[in-house]
Amino acid sequence: MSDLLAARSQMAMSLAFHIIFAMVGIGMPVLMVLAEWRYTRTGDPLLLDLAKRWAKGTAILFAVGAVSGTVLSFELGLLWPGFMHFAGAIIGMPFSLEGFAFFTEAIFLSIYLYGWERVSRRAHLVAGVLVAVSGALSGVFVVIANAWMNAPRGFRVVDGLPVDIDPIAAMLNPAFGPQALHMTLAAYAGTGFAVAGIHAWFVLKQPKNRFHRHALSLALRMAVPAALLQPLSGDISAKLVARTQPAKLAAMEGHFTTQSRAPLHIGGWPDEATRTTRFAISIPGGLSFLAFGDFDAEVQGLDRIPEEDWPPVAIVHVAFQVMVGLGVFLAAISLWAAWLRWRRADFVHHPWLLRALVAAIPAGFIATEAGWIVTEVGRQPWIIQGVLRTRDAVTPMPGLIVPFLFFTALYVFLGVMVLYLLMRQMRHAPKLTSPGSG
Amino acid sequence: MNADTSILPTIIALVMAVAINGYLLLGGADFGGGVWDLLASGPRRARQRALIADSIGPVWEVNHVWLILVVVLLFSCFPSVFAIISVELHIPLTLMLIGVVLRGSAFTFRTYDAHHDDVQRRWGLVFSISSVLTPALLGICVGAIASGAVARASHLEGVSFAARFIAPWANPFVLTLGVLTLALCAFLAAVYLTYEAGEDVQLQDDFRRRAFGAAGVVFVAAFGALALSGTYAPNVRRTMGTFDVSFLLHLATGAFVVFAILALMRRSYRVARVFAAAHVSCFVWGWAFSTYPWILPPDVTFVAAAAPDAVLELILVALALGALVLAPSLVWLFRVFKRQPAAFDDLHEETTGEFHAPNPP
Numbered sequence A: 001m002s003d004l005l006a007a008r009s010q011m012a013m014s015l016a017f018h019i020i021f022a023m024v025g026i027g028m029p030v031l032m033v034l035a036e037w038r039y040t041r042t043g044d045p046l047l048l049d050l051a052k053r054w055a056k057g058t059a060i061l062f063a064v065g066a067v068s069g070t071v072l073s074f075e076l077g078l079l080w081p082g083f084m085h086f087a088g089a090i091i092g093m094p095f096s097l098e099g100f101a102f103f104t105e106a107i108f109l110s111i112y113l114y115g116w117e118r119v120s121r122r123a124h125l126v127a128g129v130l131v132a133v134s135g136a137l138s139g140v141f142v143v144i145a146n147a148w149m150n151a152p153r154g155f156r157v158v159d160g161l162p163v164d165i166d167p168i169a170a171m172l173n174p175a176f177g178p179q180a181l182h183m184t185l186a187a188y189a190g191t192g193f194a195v196a197g198i199h200a201w202f203v204l205k206q207p208k209n210r211f212h213r214h215a216l217s218l219a220l221r222m223a224v225p226a227a228l229l230q231p232l233s234g235d236i237s238a239k240l241v242a243r244t245q246p247a248k249l250a251a252m253e254g255h256f257t258t259q260s261r262a263p264l265h266i267g268g269w270p271d272e273a274t275r276t277t278r279f280a281i282s283i284p285g286g287l288s289f290l291a292f293g294d295f296d297a298e299v300q301g302l303d304r305i306p307e308e309d310w311p312p313v314a315i316v317h318v319a320f321q322v323m324v325g326l327g328v329f330l331a332a333i334s335l336w337a338a339w340l341r342w343r344r345a346d347f348v349h350h351p352w353l354l355r356a357l358v359a360a361i362p363a364g365f366i367a368t369e370a371g372w373i374v375t376e377v378g379r380q381p382w383i384i385q386g387v388l389r390t391r392d393a394v395t396p397m398p399g400l401i402v403p404f405l406f407f408t409a410l411y412v413f414l415g416v417m418v419l420y421l422l423m424r425q426m427r428h429a430p431k432l433t434s435p436g437s438g
Numbered sequence B: 001m002n003a004d005t006s007i008l009p010t011i012i013a014l015v016m017a018v019a020i021n022g023y024l025l026l027g028g029a030d031f032g033g034g035v036w037d038l039l040a041s042g043p044r045r046a047r048q049r050a051l052i053a054d055s056i057g058p059v060w061e062v063n064h065v066w067l068i069l070v071v072v073l074l075f076s077c078f079p080s081v082f083a084i085i086s087v088e089l090h091i092p093l094t095l096m097l098i099g100v101v102l103r104g105s106a107f108t109f110r111t112y113d114a115h116h117d118d119v120q121r122r123w124g125l126v127f128s129i130s131s132v133l134t135p136a137l138l139g140i141c142v143g144a145i146a147s148g149a150v151a152r153a154s155h156l157e158g159v160s161f162a163a164r165f166i167a168p169w170a171n172p173f174v175l176t177l178g179v180l181t182l183a184l185c186a187f188l189a190a191v192y193l194t195y196e197a198g199e200d201v202q203l204q205d206d207f208r209r210r211a212f213g214a215a216g217v218v219f220v221a222a223f224g225a226l227a228l229s230g231t232y233a234p235n236v237r238r239t240m241g242t243f244d245v246s247f248l249l250h251l252a253t254g255a256f257v258v259f260a261i262l263a264l265m266r267r268s269y270r271v272a273r274v275f276a277a278a279h280v281s282c283f284v285w286g287w288a289f290s291t292y293p294w295i296l297p298p299d300v301t302f303v304a305a306a307a308p309d310a311v312l313e314l315i316l317v318a319l320a321l322g323a324l325v326l327a328p329s330l331v332w333l334f335r336v337f338k339r340q341p342a343a344f345d346d347l348h349e350e351t352t353g354e355f356h357a358p359n360p361p
């Protein structure tokens, strides 16, 4: 494994690990607050219990999110000093704001987690709301930095270094809105469905358990709207990629030849050697329409791009299919659940919905990982689109395979431990039963 | 890049020193708590560990965000320096990160894992060993920068791996600074814990003795570093000889530790706590003033390495706005958790107790 490949793998692995905890850090506070707020409304102690349990799980995950995030801030320099030398001043602004958002989140989370008996009910709820807000903001700020890597703005390059730096223009790059929206929705949908699925599983086993029925219904309140909006937001993202990163779009779609009335490929396997995408379902004009809103628009294919500037086409295409597939699946379940809710049906009588929800436990997380693979691998060989190549940004330090293997082992161990501890927490769930709707 | 007259890099440098000071006072005491967890001994071992866990519990994540603030300011405002440090100190920084990860997760896992003694001890051991390694490595990184070795290494070409990536930090002076940092954390934690112990006189005495021990190590390491600096860090040695602000701060550092020890001897733990914090703060500022104007001694200054003024201005605005949000939040946090010590028992229930499921109706 070359040092460059080791560095890329370590970055990818660290980010893929962190994003899970980051999503939970954005999504869970909303659920906790929702449960606690309903408790202040109804006075049902079960809701308070629920908020406390969710808070416990969040505490474990937050800690691992915080330490893996700390690792990332150093890794930007340890692995990509060339990138940070170039970009530090330009994207320092969102990272500084992110720093404050984390700080606020950590403070209010401490108050929330440990302050049940120490602050007033109202103050406690306010702390929870502030955790949710600052959690979402930290995600948004960090995504702004990433959006800048995809659509760099706010500087000029002279002699290989940036001049005339305008950090505000850099933050307001065209990719930031679509990416921030899409990521925030992903966090709500992903966490929401994971929590809903876990409680759906318990509802299947113990249909009378009020605790799990309440939990399920609260989690769906967050997950369903987010999952319904996600395909719309994804469409906005795709239109943006079509304008700013034609190579990425072509790789996502396995689209090799420039043409008008370009077909949309669903599934299939792009073969770089023969420059064709085989085994795909083709919808004539579909890509032109989705990318530019016009069935006859011309869509640039990979043939317009020098081959050395191609991203790994197959990886990007497959990852994109996985994300969209799961997105459609989640949206379909959401419609189903929304319909039943509108009909005032009791989910307990719809075991197939419950089973689908159980199946959806990992769906949002997998879709998110896949989406990030599209974004990051699809940007290759650039670390800053069109400005700086990944290979020119890597550290001169040799032997990078050693930290890569070490951190991988460490993170696998942490992942297993976190799962074990969460299961342990769940086994202690109460067995409250009573008639009445959930 | 900038006019040499710009004042902004200096202001940012001041903010970074404040953040480092905050980190050492809060995060450093956390690390020190881990040290005493590792060294817990005697008949009150379990109570010592419980007190440490309870004092750290609610605030540890917050305490460590200071470090992130320093890193973010470094790479936004002095990007080339961040790049150089990350390359030359790759190895100690990576080891430190491993410490950060193990420490944070072991602490949390211990709280939520089974409460059998062996499980608890296993996590406790991971937590405490990484609490020792992490601050020592941080001290080593700062020491390597201060000694000028990092700046020198960045000009090396065609030398062996060891000469470039290991030698800059693996020398007696830098390693002594690692020990010194660790001892400062341990001292600070011991003094804080005498106060946190509240009414428990036995525990107070335990940590009082430990504070004396740590102060002894601080003393030996500080003078050891001074002695070694002649050979390994001549630039540091030179700054020690001149009579200026940093010299006064070094004197104050010495004076405060004496006051802290006197206060400990009289068992005025509140007062001792203030002096110990003043000691550590003067230590940071003495180092900051003797380093200034160099960010990478002996050849890169803050001004030369700074990002353009337009960037620094915005970062300062962000810092000001951030401080407006942070200051009241931090005050609230510490008022909730640190106002009265000896909230030992009720807190213990909260932080380490299993959640007790309500009985079925």
Ligand code: HDD
Residues within 6 Å of the ligand: A150, A175, A178, A179, A180, A182, A183, A185, A186, A187, A189, A190, A230, A231, A232, A233, A234, A235, A237, A238, A239, A241, A323, A324, A325, A326, A327, A328, A330, A363, A364, A365, A367, A368, A369, A370, A371, A372, A373, A374, A375, A376, A378
């Ligand atoms: C729950 C997770 C989830 C779901 C269901 C979807 N996505 Fe997604 N997608 C993400 C989670 C995600 C992500 C991980 O959050 C990404 C990575 C970067 C980003 O901004 O969002 C992403 C990126 C991403 C990009 C690339 C943006 C870029 O590179 O700048 C496009 C074009 C789409 N998505 C489109 C879609 C479409 C058309 C979906 C239709 C169903 C969809 N996504 C569902």
Ligand code: HEM
Residues within 6 Å of the ligand: A018, A019, A021, A022, A023, A024, A025, A026, A061, A062, A063, A064, A065, A066, A067, A068, A069, A070, A071, A072, A073, A076, A102, A103, A105, A106, A135, A136, A138, A139, A140, A142, A143, A183, B061, B064, B065, B068
């Ligand atoms: C899209 C990607 C990312 C999102 C959405 C995200 C979001 C978050 C969130 C919500 C947290 C709060 C902690 C938690 O809930 O577990 C967090 C923690 C953290 N993240 Fe990320 N993050 C992302 C990527 C990154 C990257 C690339 C870096 C560094 C360069 C980073 C640095 C950090 C740091 C330092 C923390 C710890 C803060 C603390 O101690 O509270 N994150 N992240």
Ligand code: HEM
Residues within 6 Å of the ligand: A008, A009, A011, A012, A015, A016, A018, A019, A080, A083, A142, A143, A145, A146, A369, A372, A373, A376, A377, A379, A380, A382, A383, A390
């Ligand atoms: C948290 C969600 C994210 C995931 C899962 C993710 C995934 C990845 C992957 C798979 C790569 C390797 C690409 C390749 O080399 O083929 C990568 C590279 C990289 N990512 Fe991300 N990314 C995420 C968010 C971010 C954010 C928010 C930032 C910065 C602000 C960022 C900065 C980088 C950098 C600097 C590299 C290395 C250079 C490169 O390969 O282009 N990533 N990431």
